[in-house]
Amino acid sequence: MIKSIRARLTLWYVAVFSVILAVSGFVVFSQLVESRYQRLDSRLELAGRVLAASLKHEIEEHEGKAPGEASFRSVLITIHQLTFPAQAVTILQANRTVGQKPDSLARTVARTAIQESAAFTQQTNPAHWSEHGWRYSALRLSLPVHGEYMIVSGESEQETEREVATLRRAFLVGVPVAVLLSALGGYWLARKSLAPVVLISQTVESITSRNLERRVPILNPADELGLLAQTFNRLLERLGTAFEQQRRFMADASHELRTPVSVAHTATEVTLDQPNRTEGEYREALQIIDGQLRRLKRVVEDMFLLARADSGAVPLRPSKFYLDELLADTAAAARVLGEKLSVNVEAAPMEESLCCADESLVRQMVMILLDNAVKYSLPGGRVSIRLGRREGLYEIFVQDNGPGIPPDAQPFIFNRFYRADPARSRSSATSGGAGLGLSIARWIAECHHGDLRLLSANSSGTVFCATLPTSVA
Numbered sequence: 001m002i003k004s005i006r007a008r009l010t011l012w013y014v015a016v017f018s019v020i021l022a023v024s025g026f027v028v029f030s031q032l033v034e035s036r037y038q039r040l041d042s043r044l045e046l047a048g049r050v051l052a053a054s055l056k057h058e059i060e061e062h063e064g065k066a067p068g069e070a071s072f073r074s075v076l077i078t079i080h081q082l083t084f085p086a087q088a089v090t091i092l093q094a095n096r097t098v099g100q101k102p103d104s105l106a107r108t109v110a111r112t113a114i115q116e117s118a119a120f121t122q123q124t125n126p127a128h129w130s131e132h133g134w135r136y137s138a139l140r141l142s143l144p145v146h147g148e149y150m151i152v153s154g155e156s157e158q159e160t161e162r163e164v165a166t167l168r169r170a171f172l173v174g175v176p177v178a179v180l181l182s183a184l185g186g187y188w189l190a191r192k193s194l195a196p197v198v199l200i201s202q203t204v205e206s207i208t209s210r211n212l213e214r215r216v217p218i219l220n221p222a223d224e225l226g227l228l229a230q231t232f233n234r235l236l237e238r239l240g241t242a243f244e245q246q247r248r249f250m251a252d253a254s255h256e257l258r259t260p261v262s263v264a265h266t267a268t269e270v271t272l273d274q275p276n277r278t279e280g281e282y283r284e285a286l287q288i289i290d291g292q293l294r295r296l297k298r299v300v301e302d303m304f305l306l307a308r309a310d311s312g313a314v315p316l317r318p319s320k321f322y323l324d325e326l327l328a329d330t331a332a333a334a335r336v337l338g339e340k341l342s343v344n345v346e347a348a349p350m351e352e353s354l355c356c357a358d359e360s361l362v363r364q365m366v367m368i369l370l371d372n373a374v375k376y377s378l379p380g381g382r383v384s385i386r387l388g389r390r391e392g393l394y395e396i397f398v399q400d401n402g403p404g405i406p407p408d409a410q411p412f413i414f415n416r417f418y419r420a421d422p423a424r425s426r427s428s429a430t431s432g433g434a435g436l437g438l439s440i441a442r443w444i445a446e447c448h449h450g451d452l453r454l455l456s457a458n459s460s461g462t463v464f465c466a467t468l469p470t471s472v473a
């Protein structure tokens with residue numbers, strides 16, 4: 001089994017090339033050989049026709065068979081001897097030899113050949129055949145009154161065979177040389193065309209998590225390997241972004257976890273510093289620690305949920321429920337939260353809306369939006385929740401009349417651990433968020449094939465819109 005693609009390509013190339021060369025070589029060789037023999041036959045036929053014309057002419061001119069034949073014989077040994085030096089010629093009538101070209105170069109047509117010719121010419125005129133290294137042609141000439149003559153001409157096949165042998169030699173040497181050259185050329189070509197693959201694999205091999213910014217060189221962006229290199233580069237781009245996000249997530253997460261731990265630790269240290277504390281002081285310290293532990297618990301739960309969401313490990317448990325009722329419930333829960341901050345929470349009247357989704361996740365999503373609306377409103381503010389329906393989607397609008405979100409912060413509010421105003425968010429009486437709420441809410445909307453958008457956020461307030469499909473599975 002050959003492992004290298006280069007060698008396999010070369011072998012395939014050579015195999016296909018050899019077959020093509022062998023087939024076309026065979027066809028060309030056969031054609032050439034045939035044409036050589038056709039040329040020989042044409043020469044013999046021409047000689048036969050000239051002699052026939054000459055015999056006919058002599059008989060007609062001398063107005064008699066015997067004087068005509070005698071005159072023809074003298075023409076045969078003079079003119080025709082020179083015209084057809086390489087051919088042997090015999091003219092017969094029945095078994096009588098009318099004339100024969102005495103030949104030093106050629107030889108007298110063999111007797112067997114003459115008999116053969118008689119048999120042949122029964123069917124064809126002229127007839128051709130080979131015998132003992134000679135090629136023969138026999139032509140019948142019928143002269144009214146004088147009877148039928150047979151002109152047999154022959155020529156040695158030696159010259160033609162020599163030509164054929166030369167051709168065969170040329171093919172036998174030429175074909176292997178061509179195959180060898182094609183193998184070398186094919187290997188060079190395969191090596192050259194696969195060079196970018198080697199380069200790509202070497203570069204990819206050298207890339208680790210530490211140098212994800214490296215890119216595969218693109219030699220020709222238009223060809224297949226250029227496209228492969230571009231695909232690798234896009235993959236590296238995505239990996240780089242994912243790694244960067246992961247790194248940032250880890251840094252932000254450790255920061256978020258460190259703060260409550262160090263606050264609780266400081267509270268414990270300060271309290272234990274002095275041996276005699278009052279109950280009130282211990283209670284106060286424990287309240288601080290409890291607050292930080294709650295915060296820690298929430299952040300850890302949110303991070304855990306996001307981590308499971310990323311790995312696809314949160315199973316959706318869809319069930320049928322009325323979305324209007326769920327919104328009314330969450331609005332009631334948010335109202336309790338709002339009372340503490342003097343924020344009024346209202347739910348607009350909603351018509352019955354049957355929905356099929358993971359109820360507890362949808363509740364969490366709505367609660368995140370209401371929690372933000374209440375948390376970021378000013379005392380005396382108003383928060384409202386409304387349910388709409390459009391093109392197969394439920395639209396949940398959560399609106400407040402708080403201070404809005406600065407335009408430069410708006411693109412980032414769905415990022416993990418992002419807070420538009422960290423100081424204010426954290427000092428918020430309710431929780432001191434970690435900046436994970438909106439990313440969780442968006443993930444919940446998206447895993448239900450819906451989405452979550454910020455519709456508007458200016459000084460007159462903020463509106464978020466979450467959509468969920470109305471189709472009930």
Ligand SMILES: Nc1ncnc2c1ncn2[C@@H]1O[C@H](COP(=O)(O)OP(=O)(O)OP(=O)(O)O)[C@@H](O)[C@H]1O
Pocket residue numbers: 302368372373376377400402403404405413414418419420421425431432433434435436437438439462
């Ligand atoms: N209704 C709103 N009005 C004003 N700003 C908002 C509103 N909703 C979100 N934001 C801004 O978007 C940021 C991100 O919100 P998100 O809910 O993701 O985080 P958080 O509320 O700070 O923390 P968490 O939700 O994890 O407790 C918030 O810090 C806040 O600055």
Ligand SMILES: [Mg+2]
Pocket residue numbers: 368371372433436437438
């Ligand atoms: Mg929030």
